[in-house]
């Protein structure tokens with residue numbers, strides 16, 4: 045299933061280096077489009093740097109996860125995983141200056157609810173937000189198609205939770221030495237939770253992440269699962285493949301561990317800068333955006349006329 | 362793993378295609394025949410209706426996209442890409458999304474409504490074999506189609522059959538579930554759905570396959586109920602009374618006591634279809650597909666192993682027969698099939714034209730029985 049999925053084909057990258065390259069490109073593309081003859085110095089002052097964009101992205105990933113964990117009705121883990129995966133995928137090729145993460149974040153969660161069959165009507169969805177709920181609803185709905193398009197309509201996300209449960213069951217039946225696998229569960233889940241805030245899902249397959257969670261979760265209880273991994277999970281693998289898998293598991297761990305939360309001050313400074321350099325056409329509060337909305341409303345008044353021309357076109361073809 | 366051109370090889374806009382003709386109109390969207398301006402390949406574009414959507418992109422279209430991206434099989438319609446029409450004054454600043462499919466020349470409803478098109482027994486076998494093969498494939502991928510009917514079965518000009526219209530499809534699990542029972546066009550809706558079952562499974566699609574199989578001979582849908590009650594009456598008249606004796610647990614279903622179920626009806630599937638279907642193997646398979654109790658209804662694997670497909674005449678390709686017809690045949694374009702006024706079946710309470718109240722919108726809305734309101738079918742039973 046996973047092997048021929050779009051996740052495998054289009055949304056796994058070789059590592060942080062490749063991700064950084066794509067993100068830097070998105071940053072550069074945006075700046076080139078809007079700098080209008082500003083000097084490099086002015087650009088640096090006015091626009092976000094790739095590093096600043098990362099601060100913002102990470103900050104919003106934390107906000108997103110918090111929003112999800114407090115969401116009513118309580119949402120299944122896979123909705124959180126899918127929301128975060130959408131968010132991360134979106135900002136591999138798009139700049140936070142072009143689309144503000146606060147809009148995209150909510151849209152990701154709303155779309156993930158639909159995709160994961162955890163359907164929450166928009167009215168109920170925005171009850172989880174404080175402030176002008178109607179405005180939130182409008183923003184979410186207006187960014188939904190953009191988000192879907194930028195995700196190339198590849199909406200199926202394979203999360204590590206199911207693979208993790210699979211390994212837990214397997215441990216029970218095929219690894220008797222571990223008398224009570226449930227005692228490592230807490231650490232395993234902690235690892236997966238942390239992995240959600242890292243780039244792991246853009247680099248590793250869900251089963252690699254799940255296996256890493258099991259291995260390093262067990263290690264916290266001073267239990268080594270290396271024997272299980274070598275003789276059970278990798279029993280059909282060649283030595284080289286086995287070695288590579290173990291290497292990948294260490295990489296998963298390194299990437300999950302390397303996550304450092306951004307400080308409030310850091311994030312605030314970047315946000316301030318963003319308020320000025322963001323794309324106003326995609327800002328629901330901007331005059332340009334509002335004007336577009338008004339044009340749309342006006343155009344809607346002409347529906348009959350438009351329909352008529354459409355009908356005659358249809359007849360013609 | 363690194364992709365060279367990661368962003369937009371797949372996210373084209375609609376101007377890439379030129380529309381040639383409208384070939385379908387459903388409850389949830391319009392379908393056009395179109396041509397790729399560059400490659401000159403012919404495609405079918407299904408428009409996702411966004412008007413009246415308070416909840417943004419419709420969840421049914423979302424499922425359709427997700428499901429079709431995974432299903433890749435000779436007997437499943439091939440989704441080529443998704444494309445989007447930009448918001449412009451022309452479309453009232455609404456952007457529209459299209460699902461772009463490989464084009465198929467005909468749909469089965471169109472073919473069956475044309476008396477010039479004749480299927481011999483071997484060709485009917487080929488149709489059914491491909492149809493069951495498609496069902497076998499989707500069911501092994503844990504997908505329910507939930508809208509089996511002749512208009513949703515496409516046939517290419519070389520006679521390859523493709524299951525289409527995954528607009529009501531969804532993933533299923535073997536656990537206890539509560540899906541909506543407001544799915545499947547009324548005339549093809551199995552008894553368990555009509556009785557309010559919400560924990561249903563692949564068997565619902567096999568009932569539809571049975572209805573379609575019979576239609577290969579009758580040329581019109583075999584049970585054209587006007588209401589859910591009427592549909593149950595027609596089913597009982599053909600398949601016998603619905604009782605807990607022949608269907609363990611049916612009395613536990615929500616609507617078992619609310620619907621009027623004809624008593625003392627004998628099962629007459631073979632007898633009544635015998636007027637149309639002479640082949641004993643065909644009758645036997647029909648009998649197994651139109652089994653009331655879903656847990657005893659034949660599954661697609663066993664149906665494919667049925668003698669019907671393995672005794673002479675063996676299934677035969679359709680390309681030869683179809684090569685005699687050079688015009689596309691679709692339900693939407695078919696002339697109304699009028700054979701005198703529709704006769705009201707006795708015992709049909711009311712004559713509402715659609716599949717019951719409250720069927721519009723929402724995830725898994727019920728469709729009216731026939732897509733084209735002008736379409737009239739000859740009554741079979």
Ligand SMILES: Nc1ncnc2c1ncn2[C@@H]1O[C@H](COP(=O)(O)OP(=O)(O)OP(=O)(O)O)[C@@H](O)[C@H]1O
Nearest residue numbers: 385387388389392405462464465468512526528691
């Ligand atoms: N790939 C295709 N090639 C040729 N014709 C097609 C194709 N897809 C659909 N059609 C035609 O369009 C009709 C309607 O398409 P489809 O059944 O997918 O959607 P619908 O019934 O309008 O929509 P929905 O099921 O979402 O309400 C089909 O019955 C068929 O005649």
Ligand SMILES: [Mg+2]
Nearest residue numbers: 387512513526
């Ligand atoms: Mg249809």
